[in-house]
Amino acid sequence: MQLIECPWCGLREETEFHYGGEAHVPYPDDPQALTDEQWAHYVFFRANPKGLFAERWSHSAGCRRWFNAIRDTASYRFQSVYRPGEQRPTP
Template sequence: MLLVPCPYCGPRPEVEFHCGGEAHIARPADPSALDDAAWAEYLFIRKSPKGVHAERWLHAHGCGRWFNALRNTISDAFIVSYEMGQPRPDLTRQGDK
């Protein structure tokens, strides 16, 4: 079973969580100024990299809080999790992958 590291509750089974997609997506400052193509891109186009990816997660059957996590999409391993509002950790400075 995959353990997801909730920054509030610690490692918990994956069945307690829901993935919320890519993390750190900035909402447009003036959405009404976007044309349909730009609005559709904001809503639907997401990165899907092979390797380390920042994602949002909800601990739905636990503390009920959202958090961000860096996960390797190749191995499915969680590298680090962190509270919403915190910047994405710089793995190159930490000597990680």
């Protein structure tokens, strides 16, 4: 069982968390002007790199807060976690 650090609660078992997708995806400036194809790209198309990747996670079985994490997608290891609104750590 892997332990994941919640920025508010500390280390907890991975079963307490829920993956929320790629972090730092900017909301469109003028969403009403987007075509259906542009909306599809915004909603469904995400990066899928091998290596370090910024993600959103929710401590769903704990404090229920969202946070960001830098995780290595090849090894599944978390490099760092940080609260929303905080600057992304440099790897």
